[in-house]
Amino acid sequence: MNNYFRKVLIGALGLTVVLSFPSSSFSNNSTLNFVTPPPAETTAERDQRMKWWREARFGMFIHWGLYAVPAGEYNGQRSTRIGEWIMEWANIPRTEYEKFAPKFNPVKFNARDWVSIAKNAGMKYIVITSKHHDGFALYNSKVSSYDITDFTPYKKDPIKELAAEAKRQGLVFCFYYSIVDWHHPSQYVDAPGKDPTAGNRTTKMRAGGKEEYVKYMKAQLRELITTYDPAVLWFDGEWQDWWTEEDGQDLYRFVRDLKPNIIINNRVGKGRQGMQGMNKTDRQYSGDFGTPEQRIPPSGLPGVDWESCMTMNTTWGYKFYDDQWKTTETLVRNLIDVASKGGNYLLNVGPMADGLIPQPSVERLAGVGKWMSVNGEAIYATTASPFQAELTFGRATSKHDRVYLHVFEWPADGKLKVPVLSKSVTKAYLLANPKNKLEVTQGSEGITVAVPATASDPIASVIVLEQGK
Numbered sequence: 001m002n003n004y005f006r007k008v009l010i011g012a013l014g015l016t017v018v019l020s021f022p023s024s025s026f027s028n029n030s031t032l033n034f035v036t037p038p039p040a041e042t043t044a045e046r047d048q049r050m051k052w053w054r055e056a057r058f059g060m061f062i063h064w065g066l067y068a069v070p071a072g073e074y075n076g077q078r079s080t081r082i083g084e085w086i087m088e089w090a091n092i093p094r095t096e097y098e099k100f101a102p103k104f105n106p107v108k109f110n111a112r113d114w115v116s117i118a119k120n121a122g123m124k125y126i127v128i129t130s131k132h133h134d135g136f137a138l139y140n141s142k143v144s145s146y147d148i149t150d151f152t153p154y155k156k157d158p159i160k161e162l163a164a165e166a167k168r169q170g171l172v173f174c175f176y177y178s179i180v181d182w183h184h185p186s187q188y189v190d191a192p193g194k195d196p197t198a199g200n201r202t203t204k205m206r207a208g209g210k211e212e213y214v215k216y217m218k219a220q221l222r223e224l225i226t227t228y229d230p231a232v233l234w235f236d237g238e239w240q241d242w243w244t245e246e247d248g249q250d251l252y253r254f255v256r257d258l259k260p261n262i263i264i265n266n267r268v269g270k271g272r273q274g275m276q277g278m279n280k281t282d283r284q285y286s287g288d289f290g291t292p293e294q295r296i297p298p299s300g301l302p303g304v305d306w307e308s309c310m311t312m313n314t315t316w317g318y319k320f321y322d323d324q325w326k327t328t329e330t331l332v333r334n335l336i337d338v339a340s341k342g343g344n345y346l347l348n349v350g351p352m353a354d355g356l357i358p359q360p361s362v363e364r365l366a367g368v369g370k371w372m373s374v375n376g377e378a379i380y381a382t383t384a385s386p387f388q389a390e391l392t393f394g395r396a397t398s399k400h401d402r403v404y405l406h407v408f409e410w411p412a413d414g415k416l417k418v419p420v421l422s423k424s425v426t427k428a429y430l431l432a433n434p435k436n437k438l439e440v441t442q443g444s445e446g447i448t449v450a451v452p453a454t455a456s457d458p459i460a461s462v463i464v465l466e467q468g469k
């Protein structure tokens with residue numbers, strides 16, 4: 001029997017015992033079959049561990065590394081593929097890719113600027129690539145010399161500065177870490193037309209190499225946790241056929257034993273259903289939250305923690321010619337849509353090799369921050385919409401006795417029609433103008449809010465409905 005707390009409610013037999021599923025999985029089957037069980041944790045303890053993350057709702061993803069040097073072009077070859085995969089789609093052998101390192105000298109990097117950009121956007125946490133699939137350590141690793149302090153002219157440790165600055169400005173610092181490693185000697189590529197030392201979606205593991213590589217990964221994870229104290233470990237690259245769910249559970253347990261209150265995504269193991277990101281439900285899987293990628297689930301899953309990660313253009317790592325930027329309106333409405341379904345929004349920036357965040361990203365994040373400065377209350381620490389169906393005019397979030405209506409389509413006739421709520425509305429007002437109470441009529445058919453002729457915000461105007469106890 002796994003070493004954590006489990007009881008089964010069997011009322012008929014008069015046995016009152018409650019079944020609590022392990023904290024690190026959100027599938028709901030009754031076969032609990034962890035090979036390496038997560039640390040014992042009650043629901044209350046899990047809620048406490050997840051609390052800051054659930055309340056944050058909005059974070060910055062940062063993909064930064066040697067791939068910012070070619071920035072999407074190699075020997076004249078460009079691609080529509082994502083920039084941090086250039087070692088794969090340009091078939092660059094390891095020794096050739098290493099030649100980007102002497103050109104990676106981010107002298108314009110300024111931790112205060114990066115954290116301020118995130119903070120002013122309304123973001124509450126930062127997840128940065130400590131090591132992506134290319135195997136390059138963006139931090140001062142004692143485990144590998146293939147890192148920023150030994151392999152580039154920069155010599156300094158930008159991660160140390162970023163972690164300290166995030167703490168100073170009150171943002172939570174987190175790491176991304178790739179399980180697949182195109183540089184580590186344990187792995188090689190065996191694919192038609194591919195150099196065996198280039199990148200590839202899948203790598204082969206040399207005989208006996210896995211034990212050596214897992215030791216290497218654990219040594220890097222140990223130094224990452226003990227040196228920089230991240231609050232989340234965002235694993236990726238788990239889709240390798242040499243990586244198993246059992247490996248993921250072992251790594252989950254290893255990390256949680258190092259830092260018991262750390263939060264770990266579901267890409268540490270094999271539970272993820274591809275880019276849809278939620279766990280399969282055929283068994284218990286490791287990981288604390290689901291990771292939809294480049295998409296927002298059609299609806300939330302009550303009681304399930306998840307985070308949609310998305311790019312601002314079409315690439316995670318910088319590509320100088322990718323100008324397919326989403327509008328600020330799209331970014332704000334994505335954030336609202338995600339929060340209305342009970343999820344977090346992890347929005348990516350791909351800094352350049354000189355250490356600057358691309359200006360189009362900076363401008364959009366400032367625009368998101370302008371909206372959040374007025375309406376953040378309707379996002380932070382909210383839970384999903386109380387309505388069964390999606391609203392025709394926009395979205396809704398809720399918090400305690402308040403429902404926040406995020407109105408994208410402002411009613412031309414001044415009458416906002418809202419489905420019925422379980423409790424009566426006692427007050428209604430624009431979040432942007434709380435002193436100006438709005439008239440509400442309500443009955444069994446629903447609620448009508450009399451709104452001003454023009455919306456308070458062209459992207460989304462928030463109307464607060466306060467409900468009776």
Ligand code: FHN
Nearest residue numbers: 082084085236237293309316
């Ligand atoms: O292959 C990675 C990709 O480079 C990027 O890091 C994204 C971000 O979530 N994750 C993987 C693709 O699913």
